[in-house]
Every structure is written in structure tokens, then in C-alpha cells.
Amino acid sequence: METSELVKQIKRSFRLYMNGVTAASMRCKGLEYKVNWGVSQPDLRRMAMQYGKDSALADALWNEQGVRECRLLATLIMPSDMMSEEMAMRWANDITSAELAEMLAFNLFQHLNFGYTLVRHLLDKDDVSRICAYNLMCRLLKRGEQPDMETLDKLLAVASVDIHTVDRQLLHSLINCLQCAEQINTEKALEVRQLLNNNGFDAF
Incomplete structure (x- = not known):
């Protein structure tokens, strides 16, 4: 699957893990994002295991500016030896x-x-x-x-x-x-x- 399509698939999958209460709590604590699904870090780690290490996908996710989950997931799937x-x-x-x-x-x-x-x-x-x-x-x-x-x-x-x-x-x-x-x-x-x-x- 093309990287751009993978990014779209991942962004759609965030809806399955969304937590409005968590997102609201983050906003109250000053954690402002343009888009925040409130996905927990354990869930993001499970997603990272599913996709594995992928430098192109990580960089594409990082470039999704303002989307909390994309950027956090990017830190998990970027291979350190390829950065x-x-x-x-x-x-x-x-x-x-x-x-x-x-x-x-x-x-x-x-x-x-x-x-x-x-x-x-x-x-x-x-x-x-x-x-x-x-x-x-x-x-x-x-x-x-x-x-x-x-x-x-x-x-x-x-x-x-x-x-x-x-x-x-x-x-x-x-x-x-x-x-x-x-x-x-x-x-x-x-x-x-x-x-x-x-x-x-x-x-x-």
C-alpha cells in the first residue's frame, strides 16, 4: 500500500480508539492540538506494533501537522538507525x-x-x-x-x-x-x- 494511503487508513482508524473525555482533559491542561482524538498512549503503542518500523510512513505521519495521534505514532515507528x-x-x-x-x-x-x-x-x-x-x-x-x-x-x-x-x-x-x-x-x-x-x- 502506498504511504499516502496508509496515512489515510491510520487516520481513519483513530476513530476506533477516540476518547472525547481524555481529549477534553488535555485541552484543560493546556495541551492544544488542531486535531486530538484522545487516543491513549498504550493504544498508540499497539498500533505502532501493527505497522512496524517504517521511516517513510513515520515522516509522512510527522508531516500531518496539528494531528496529535499522527505525530505521537511517528515517534514510535521511526527506525532510529534510519533517522x-x-x-x-x-x-x-x-x-x-x-x-x-x-x-x-x-x-x-x-x-x-x-x-x-x-x-x-x-x-x-x-x-x-x-x-x-x-x-x-x-x-x-x-x-x-x-x-x-x-x-x-x-x-x-x-x-x-x-x-x-x-x-x-x-x-x-x-x-x-x-x-x-x-x-x-x-x-x-x-x-x-x-x-x-x-x-x-x-x-x-
């Missing part, structure tokens, strides 16, 4: 929600061999992109991938500003990331600990 740095940067430049930022980091970006390049790129961008950066940094650290000094310096510089944010999702991602960097004992662990302590997050 170029150019494509990853394009996706990174097009993050539109905290949910998507978290799923990109967890489902896909952490498996790329240029993860810290993506972290530095995302740290230069808007709030939702930085949510992705902090989540990605945390995942890479937990995978045992030691960051370079350039990434650690940039993380601390941006985090020292973001730690004063009123955006709870951004702050939560940031604190998790900093605590992970401290516990894993990176070369900047002491500076990370001081940043947390100085801002009252030593026992966060």
Missing part, C-alpha cells in the same frame, strides 16, 4: 507540545548516536523544545552516555535561567535532568548541586 541528523533537526524544530517533546525524547531521540548534538540544539529554542532537551539529556545520562563539556556548560547556562520559570512542565523536566546529572556524577556534578541548592531544590 539522519538533518531529519532529526527538522523534527526537533517542529515540536508543538510538552507531550510531544517528552515522547520524542523517550521513544526516539535517546536512541540516536548524536543525542547530545540534539540537546545543544534544543536548548537554544523555545520552552517546549527545552522540555525535550532536558528529558533527552536525562535519558542519555541514564543510558550511560557521558556528555561532553560543551553540552554540560550549555545545560548549566540555560538551566540557571529556566530554574526561575513559572512553567511547571518545564521546571519538572529541568529538575529531573539536573538531579540525574548530579547523581550520575558528571564532571559538573558539584556545580549542578550548587544550582539546585541555591534555588531551594536540594530536596525536590
